[in-house]
């Protein structure tokens with residue numbers, strides 16, 4: 001990838017650049033000088049501009065050659081913009097209407113212009129405000145079932161699958177962030193770690209000393225590194241989902257690569273479970289958020305159940321891949337045995353989901369990147385109560401995964417800890 005023409009686009013450069021693109025100029029409308037340009041990036045890595053003209057608006061995302069949250073001391077390849085563009089394009093084919101449409105991409109500038117999502121808000125913000133999203137379960141389970149199934153060996157030939165793995169294999173710097181920040185640092189002394197001190201000091205120390213936990217998280221890390229099951233989003237938390245009452249859009253797939261499916265499903269469940277535990281810290285009167293909390297747990301259950309149902313339906317209807325050759329499962333006897341195996345496959349996937357969800361919770365409480373669900377709880381002593389409950393569940397899910405054979409077991413344990 002030639003990076004010779006890369007430059008960070010500030011407002012004036014972006015205006016001039018967009019003015020030179022006839023399709024976008026037309027979409028925005030009016031004179032370029034009249035366009036309103038605001039940088040709204042609240043993520044950890046990149047710049048995002050909202051551009052509004054007389055006719056329409058767009059969002060423009062540009063990668064920086066370093067991690068925005070940390071600064072130039074932590075370089076990060078611009079190529080992540082290429083993988084985000086590739087993933088967005090693939091997801092748009094597989095799950096139409098559930099990602100922002102790509103309008104323009106420039107490899108040298110590591111820049112993508114996309115559909116402006118408005119009035120959508122980042123789902124995490126809505127959850128802090130106890131907002132319920134009636135479309136969420138159906139949309140997110142369609143997104144996950146279709147993007148994961150159709151990029152797996154259940155749907156692709158072996159050749160297609162290996163070409164697809166290769167197309168994303170260069171995104172290893174982003175994988176390394178996950179490998180370090182999620183699967184390693186929270187369990188050892190690391191400069192980037194932080195937690196709600198002094199209240200969680202003891203819990204942080206116990207995590208560093210817990211060899212059963214270290215084995216469990218290392219198995220998950222190995223699975224993340226060595227299981228190219230499907231094209232995963234790789235960062236599917238509630239800060240990567242934008243919502244209204246009637247729409248759901250998944251953004252920010254720059255961590256995409258061929259990895260374990262359970263990582264994406266686990267990310268969604270982990271973030272819902274954190275919203276549940278954080279909710280107690282946001283209530284101003286006892287029980288004030290009870291209906292919201294019940295909705296969150298119902299959503300946890302439905303996300304797994306509807307995902308599993310949709311994934312299985314696709315497998316039964318659209319299995320064109322080289323895995324499970326039909327010739328090995330002939331007749332009624334074969335069909336029955338294959339159906340039993342499909343159920344067993346989902347059970348194995350559920351085990352991965354439980355473990356990955358736990359890892360995603362622990363990293364948000366002891367690692368570098370925290371989330372507003374907990375961070376907005378004041379005072380810190382109160383925040384630590386919610387965080388400790390979430391850690392209690394996460395530790396059990398990671399080490400005693402067998403005690404959570406179904407989603408109902410996860411919900412039951414969460415209710416007990418509330």
Ligand code: ADP
Pocket residue numbers: 040041042043044045046047048059061100114115116117118122239240251252254
């Ligand atoms: P990062 O990779 O830095 O986390 P994101 O892709 O998550 O960047 O975008 C950062 C923020 O920019 C989002 O939280 C959201 O507020 C805003 N944003 C991103 N894409 C769009 C879009 N298509 N429409 C409207 N706002 C967007």
Ligand code: MG
Pocket residue numbers: 043044239240252
């Ligand atoms: Mg983001």
Ligand code: MG
Pocket residue numbers: 043044045235
């Ligand atoms: Mg992020």
Ligand code: MG
Pocket residue numbers: 043044045235252254
């Ligand atoms: Mg991102």
